Amino acid sequence: xxxxxxxxxxxxxxxxxxxxxxxxxxxxxxxxxxxxxxxxxxxxxxxxxxxxxxxxxxxxxxxxxxxxxxxxxxxxxxxxxxxxxxxxxxxxxxxxxxxxxxxxxxxxxxxxxxxxxxxxxxxxxxxxxxxxxxxxxxxxxxxxxxxxxxxxxxxxxxxxxxxxxxxxxxxxxxxxxxxxxxxxxxxxxxxxxxxxxxxxxxxxxxxxxxxxxxxxxxxxxxxxx
Amino acid sequence: xxxxxxxxxxxxxxxxxxxxxxxxxxxxxxxxxxxxxxxxxxxxxxxxxxxxxxxxxxxxxxxxxxxxxxxxxxxxxxxxxxxxxxxxxxxxxxxxxxxxxxxxxxxxxxxxxxxxxxxxxxxxxxxxxxxxxxxxxxxxxxxxxxxxxxxxxxxxxxxxxxxxxxxxxxxxxxxxxxxxxxxxxxxxxxxxxxxxxxxxxxxxxxxxxxxxxxxxxxxxxxxxx
DNA sequence: GTTTATCAGACATCAGACCAATTTCAAATA
DNA sequence: TATTTGAAATTGGTCTGATGTCTGATAAAC
Numbered sequence: 001x002x003x004x005x006x007x008x009x010x011x012x013x014x015x016x017x018x019x020x021x022x023x024x025x026x027x028x029x030x031x032x033x034x035x036x037x038x039x040x041x042x043x044x045x046x047x048x049x050x051x052x053x054x055x056x057x058x059x060x061x062x063x064x065x066x067x068x069x070x071x072x073x074x075x076x077x078x079x080x081x082x083x084x085x086x087x088x089x090x091x092x093x094x095x096x097x098x099x100x101x102x103x104x105x106x107x108x109x110x111x112x113x114x115x116x117x118x119x120x121x122x123x124x125x126x127x128x129x130x131x132x133x134x135x136x137x138x139x140x141x142x143x144x145x146x147x148x149x150x151x152x153x154x155x156x157x158x159x160x161x162x163x164x165x166x167x168x169x170x171x172x173x174x175x176x177x178x179x180x181x182x183x184x185x186x187x188x189x190x191x192x193x194x195x196x197x198x199x200x201x202x203x204x205x206x207x208x209x210x211x212x213x214x215x216x217x218x219x220x221x222x223x224x225x
Numbered sequence: 226x227x228x229x230x231x232x233x234x235x236x237x238x239x240x241x242x243x244x245x246x247x248x249x250x251x252x253x254x255x256x257x258x259x260x261x262x263x264x265x266x267x268x269x270x271x272x273x274x275x276x277x278x279x280x281x282x283x284x285x286x287x288x289x290x291x292x293x294x295x296x297x298x299x300x301x302x303x304x305x306x307x308x309x310x311x312x313x314x315x316x317x318x319x320x321x322x323x324x325x326x327x328x329x330x331x332x333x334x335x336x337x338x339x340x341x342x343x344x345x346x347x348x349x350x351x352x353x354x355x356x357x358x359x360x361x362x363x364x365x366x367x368x369x370x371x372x373x374x375x376x377x378x379x380x381x382x383x384x385x386x387x388x389x390x391x392x393x394x395x396x397x398x399x400x401x402x403x404x405x406x407x408x409x410x411x412x413x414x415x416x417x418x419x420x421x422x423x424x425x426x427x428x429x430x431x432x433x434x435x436x437x438x439x440x441x442x443x444x445x446x447x448x449x450x
Numbered sequence: 451g452t453t454t455a456t457c458a459g460a461c462a463t464c465a466g467a468c469c470a471a472t473t474t475c476a477a478a479t480a
Numbered sequence: 481t482a483t484t485t486g487a488a489a490t491t492g493g494t495c496t497g498a499t500g501t502c503t504g505a506t507a508a509a510c
Contacts, residue, residue: 083305
């Protein structure tokens, strides 16, 4: 662990860990040195080290387990919503999908006339993949890919980041949803319809198809809870 | 400060402060007791208290100044974006407004057919206010009110919360923007157009007018930087 | 072979001492 | 009198050592 510019002891700890992760030196699952050793490495006291680790805990970057150690994790998405005061629950799942609907509709309006032939080819492959794939993990992957691609066209890192948070929360849900044959069928046809609307550069149809797609999902989720 | 259920010392501190804020016992600007006293009040050690305070600092709920004290603040919005890795800057202002555009467009599609006569009356008053008002602070207030009202119709706490974060970031920007007569004129006519589109329950027009409104703002901001 | 006891390792907490920044206020000064 | 200065008090920042508590592994008992 490299010592970063010192403004104060606590920030030094936070930045050192962040930097080590950024450099790929620390990966998810890695165990940090024990508090005493790490404090010495960074040249700070154990209290200051702990204060830094507490902040990283709050950010969802590490997780400390008493008697065991402190590990690198990525609970940032979860903490993102917790940060806003929301815990995952049945009701919040619907709220959460509605937020997603808002973003996906808003995004498609922003990008519907910006897609190139190359984009269409890529999207075509993704839709095809969703139709061809045989295993649950593949559906989930293909579904995510399609939506993430549309978001990425915005070329707006903030929009993409917010979407990442939502996608991370959605993974678990998708795994359950795609166990239903109906949902899978809906998704296949919906993605194709969205793509067709995009190809026609028909904004109104884009909005309708995206809206429909997610509303269907919401209806399914409401049935689940 | 009331002692909350104790799972562990640090969480106790965090929850106690949060609860006191929720109860309105602590307001923005209030000063917390000095660390030693507060630790005794809550029955925890000073180190544990400090770890809790550090978490609240990370959340943007309090701010500690050496030699002075610890105060209740609300930097949650700022920290929210910092958490996502974004610092306020000229370029990020545009990204940030584009995120806002995505959300406002997505939201108007979600609510355009849900407004009642009463809603229209309220919105009408708000548009009128924006036109009548004479002072900068009033414009800014009226503009915020209009957009927040539309978001609130969604009745989705997550959407509203994300909007709150954005609104908080936007305040500073609006103060500068509304110093331009052109921007003010644009805003007045844009808000009226949006309201008219809503009254006609014309989704396509809603999307167009909202899109236009924020695109105009983005253009102005681009000129500013 | 399974269960239980013990022990080492690691985080959790507390207390005390000292450091550093800020504020306060009274004394010195112009 | 008004201003400057500087020392003391206040408060958060940091370090250290001792002790508590939880977990996992190993050894002992059955």
